[in-house]
Amino acid sequence: MTGRQTMAEATVTVRGLAKTFILHLQGGIRLPVLQGVDLDVQAGECVALNGPSGVGKSTLLRCLYGNYRADAGHITLRDEGIVVDMATAEPRHILAVRRRSLGYVSQFLRVVPRVPAIDVVAEPLRALGVSEEAARERARALLQRLHIPERLWALPPATFSGGEQQRINIARGFAHSFPIMLLDEPTAALDADNQGAVIDLIRDARERGTAMVGIFHDPAVRQALATRLFDMKPP
Amino acid sequence: MIEAAPLLSVSGLGHDYDGIIACRHIAFDLWPGEVLGVVGESGSGKTTLLNALSARLIPTTGTVRYRTREQGMVEVYRLSEAERRMLMRTDWGFVHQNPREGLRMSVSAGANVGERLMAVGARHYGEIRAEAVRWLEQVEMDTGRIDDSPRTFSGGMLQRLQIARNLVTKPRLVFMDEPTGGLDVSVQARLLDLLRGLVGDLGLSAIIVTHDLAVARMLSHRLLVMWRGEVVETGLTDQVLDDPQHPYSQLLVSSVLTP
Known part of the structure; x- marks a missing residue:
């Protein structure tokens, strides 16, 4: 449901979220992953999802993005002042919410073949109507900040190293200042140097008031970024 | 901005060929600027549906309503033949898998593009030619080939030409049937990239039939999954592909070879 409402307390509010996978090709096996998940995330918070592998951290993140369909519950956030339930x-x-208000950095870069790295990074801004020049300017600044050598900017990222692709992905994710x-x-x-640059970039966004939810397996990264842990248990 | 009224509204649409059901119970709205992908295996009714939507095949049942620039919502199959032809020539485009079906192979590349303009009343030769040149550039074709016969073109160039011919009248809705289907993989990637850019820049609405899920992911905002003539699942493209609900959608997604 979408409607005009007064400002909610939290930037992201999750209530009673449930998600079960039904594998029809495996005889209809049911895999319950999330049940009764409640979570609030405030502006300027970075909540690290915490728990063993398979507990549903990625599933929760994907439900928040609307990539996985929630079976029950609500995921409300504000998009330009209007409350939207992503579920x-x-x-x-x-x-529209993804374009304006909700960013997502996945583990792997998925892009259109042939598009140069600089345009991959600039694209989220272009989609918001930012001029080509201004979008590229912002993209250049981010690529520089994340130590992507200038000779790569005009090349499509398909042939880049894993670490370079991941930094392109992060630059793209942070091109627009999403509130969430x-x-x-x-x-x-990433190696240590580049990890540091990425941590700085994410921390800056957090300090500007971005509400974040993340999965960080590396304890040092989690230490540097998370303001709070959200413990998850198997249902 | 999110628009409040759909551009195309389909309800209860079905078609059969002498009693054999090709598609049925099709209902959806298409919103301005939205790209809808229709996926499913061969024989699932995708192409029949596309033809029934685009006034190329009168459906057995159901209605297709379209929001025209002048008259608002009209029922496509209640329009006169002439009105329907006008719609197809101006406000709609149709990109065939085989570009030879959408082009006139006996006239030059420039004439193929210019012809659609003349059909909507353009008469000034210089302006028509300039517009044809501009559209050949838009689809990244060598404008030096404007006077050449399409018979001398490669498959990828023919497809570009067909796209230019369709877009020159600035349609608001384009139907595409496997637009990258007959092309080499390298040519496909470039064409996809081009289509994606054009659709975004022009704010086009489109309905794209494809059996290639990678094409669907790249081009469409929303998907309809068809199976045995019916829509078994619909939703946001990445949601349908990453979290398919219906048994057939799960089969379709799990059958893809990922390089």
């Missing part, structure tokens, strides 16, 4: 919103509303960011292992493939 029930229509596709075009989810896409979801981060799935943003530093997994």
Whole structure:
């Protein structure tokens, strides 16, 4: 449901979220992953999802993004002052929320072949109507900040190293200053230097008031970024 | 901005060929600027549906309503033949898998593009030619080939030409049937990239039939999954592909080879 409401307390509010996978090709096996999940995230907070592998951290993140369909519960957030429930919103509303208010950095870069790195990074801004020049300017600044050598900017990232691709992905994710960011292992493939640059970038966003939910397996990264842990247990 | 009224509204649409059901119970709205992908295996009714939506095949049942610029919502199959032809020539485009079906192979590349403009009343030769040149550039074709016959073009160039021919009248809705289907993989990637850019820049609405889920993911905002003539699942593209609900959608997604 979408409607005009007064400002909610938290930037992201999750209530009673449930998610079960039904594998029809495996005889209809049911895999309950999330049940009764409640979570509030405030502006300027970075909540680290915590728990063993398989507990549903990525599933929760994907539900928040509208990538996985919630079976029950509500995921409410504000998009330009209007409260949207990601668990029930229509596709075009989810896409509008993703364009304007909700960013996501996945573990792997997925892009159109042939598009140069600089345009991959600039694209989220172009989609918001920012001029090509201004969007590229912002992209250049981010690529520089994340130590992507200038000779690579005009090349499509398909042939880049894993660490370079991941930094392109992060630059793309942070090109627009989303009020809410979801981060799935943003530093997994990075060496120490580049990890530091990425941590700085994410921390700056947090300090500007971005509400974040993330998965950080590396304890040092989690220490540097998380303001709070959200413990998850198998249902 | 999120628009409040759909551009195309389909309800209860079905078609059969002499009693054999090709598609049925099709209902959806298409919103301005939205790209809808229709996926499913061969024989699932995708192409029949596309033809029934685009006034190329009168459906057995159901209605297709379209929001025109002048008259608001009209029922496509209640329009006169002439009105429907006008709609197809101006406000709609149709990109065939085989570009030879959408082009006139006996006239030059420039004439193929210019012809659609003349059909909507353009008469000034210089302006028509300039517009044709501009559209060949838009689809990244060598404008030096404007006077050449399409017979001398490669498959990828023919597809670009067909796209230019369709877009020159600035349609608001484009139907595409496997637009990258007959092309080499390298040519496909470039064409996809081009289509994606054009659709975004022009704010087009589109309905794209494809059996290639990678194409669907790249181009469409929303998906309809068809199976045995019916829509078995619909939703946000990445949601349907990453978290398919219906048994057939799960089969479809799990059958893809990922390089």
